[in-house]
Amino acid sequence: MSEVERLNATTRAKLGRRSILVIDDHEATLTALRVLFRRQGWDVTTASCGVDGLELIASSAPDLALVDLNMDDLDGLAVLARVREAGPSAPPCLMMSAENSVPAAVEAMRLGARDFLVKPLDPRVIVERVHQALGSSASVDGRDPRAAWRDLHAPGIVGEDERLLNVFHLLERISPTDCTVLIHGESGTGKERVARALHAASPRHEEPFVPVNCAAIPETLIERELFGHSRGAFSGATRDREGRFAAADGGTLFLDEIGEMSPAAQAKLLRVLQDREFAPVGETRPRRVDVRIVTATKRDLGALAERGGFRADLFDRLNQIPLRLPSLRERADDIPQLARHFLDRAAARFGREASEFSPAAIAHLHDYPWPGNVRELENAIEQIVLHADGGVIGVADIPTPIAAAGLVGPATERTRTGVFELPEQGVDLRALLARIELELIEQALARTEGNRSQAARLLGLNRTTLVEKLRRTRC
Numbered sequence: 001m002s003e004v005e006r007l008n009a010t011t012r013a014k015l016g017r018r019s020i021l022v023i024d025d026h027e028a029t030l031t032a033l034r035v036l037f038r039r040q041g042w043d044v045t046t047a048s049c050g051v052d053g054l055e056l057i058a059s060s061a062p063d064l065a066l067v068d069l070n071m072d073d074l075d076g077l078a079v080l081a082r083v084r085e086a087g088p089s090a091p092p093c094l095m096m097s098a099e100n101s102v103p104a105a106v107e108a109m110r111l112g113a114r115d116f117l118v119k120p121l122d123p124r125v126i127v128e129r130v131h132q133a134l135g136s137s138a139s140v141d142g143r144d145p146r147a148a149w150r151d152l153h154a155p156g157i158v159g160e161d162e163r164l165l166n167v168f169h170l171l172e173r174i175s176p177t178d179c180t181v182l183i184h185g186e187s188g189t190g191k192e193r194v195a196r197a198l199h200a201a202s203p204r205h206e207e208p209f210v211p212v213n214c215a216a217i218p219e220t221l222i223e224r225e226l227f228g229h230s231r232g233a234f235s236g237a238t239r240d241r242e243g244r245f246a247a248a249d250g251g252t253l254f255l256d257e258i259g260e261m262s263p264a265a266q267a268k269l270l271r272v273l274q275d276r277e278f279a280p281v282g283e284t285r286p287r288r289v290d291v292r293i294v295t296a297t298k299r300d301l302g303a304l305a306e307r308g309g310f311r312a313d314l315f316d317r318l319n320q321i322p323l324r325l326p327s328l329r330e331r332a333d334d335i336p337q338l339a340r341h342f343l344d345r346a347a348a349r350f351g352r353e354a355s356e357f358s359p360a361a362i363a364h365l366h367d368y369p370w371p372g373n374v375r376e377l378e379n380a381i382e383q384i385v386l387h388a389d390g391g392v393i394g395v396a397d398i399p400t401p402i403a404a405a406g407l408v409g410p411a412t413e414r415t416r417t418g419v420f421e422l423p424e425q426g427v428d429l430r431a432l433l434a435r436i437e438l439e440l441i442e443q444a445l446a447r448t449e450g451n452r453s454q455a456a457r458l459l460g461l462n463r464t465t466l467v468e469k470l471r472r473t474r475c
């Protein structure tokens, strides 16, 4: 923001006036909203195309922008994407559209829109939603409203990554509805956790949440498992048995690894989605059922459907709201917080004293690629707590494959400074040297029981240099 813009924004704030920018290529909408918000005492600026709108956002720093979805030069989604690039200083945006399109609304929310308003706009509703958006954009305690929602509905889900927070924003919008959600993410990224949060925040929360792992049930049994069976339906069926659909009636059915479902079960599932009824194996009379379906997969289900490996019509139904969970690699900056969370939890669970990680240990955990995502991290920390003998957790306490990642070459048990080979992909030499330095300092301090003068001697440094290095690496 330039000095002039900053001054404009500051003057407005001092005068207690709010400013709104309306971007729409319909002159009638611009006029109506200009009149409406001026009457409310707002400063209103308007732009009749996306490009002008972006310029005005940059030059006049409005408190909020109302953006039309369909515009000729740059559509509303592209405007949102560009606004988002400005980071935390970007104004909250509300999207307006003449069409009530669920995919467009979902995409808009994913791009950070605070709300999706369908035209014709009711003046009372629009003023209310604009106030709501501003209220939430600057919550009283300064907390991110997405994190606040998470703390209320899914306090066990740890992380502050933007992509994860955007998932909560989407969950907040869709939890009151019954729309079908397809969660995509690598193994261990928290798909079931998120499905449970969605259920917990929905009007169905007092009814059952029934998880089914489709990959764990043999193909021949999946239909019976899901839909139940009647007595005599097959040899050995000595009595009627209720399936998971009936068990989830009124609540949420979570179908994990949906890509592994057999074609016959897919056909039956499609029928439930279309008609809201199913027939147990061995019965012809359908039963009505009221379940919200949430599915999850680590496969690219769209591509699988294109290749004929999954019913395309079912995919379209399941994919009403797609939701993608980032891998842990993509949100590596959440690793320290997650590691400390699992450390505290494991210490409490195993009756160990609360402990902490050394900075070098945190650096190792941060740099490891975690192919098994949060689950792998959780298991690794539990292992560490079980084997550690108290005190600060250093690199030597980290399971070998994790500690060794990125550091190639033979190494002794307590040192990682053996013979290094330059890995194929190269190294970040400065980060690597800093890490080696830190590790050796930690080892020296451990060996001298924290005596800095002796540790400095072991490292060929004077005490002041050692203290300075410690100060730099630990702040």
Ligand SMILES: Nc1ncnc2c1ncn2[C@@H]1O[C@H](COP(=O)(O)OP(=O)(O)OP(=O)(O)O)[C@@H](O)[C@H]1O
Pocket (backbone or CB within 6 Å): 156, 157, 158, 159, 185, 186, 187, 188, 189, 190, 191, 192, 193, 194, 256, 298, 374, 375, 378
């Ligand atoms: N953000 C998070 N914060 C805290 N714990 C998490 C988080 N994400 C996942 N977990 C934990 O990681 C483990 C794996 O999570 P979950 O079972 O939800 O993953 P998933 O994606 O469904 O895995 P899979 O694909 O193998 O079924 C669980 O113990 C869960 O509690």
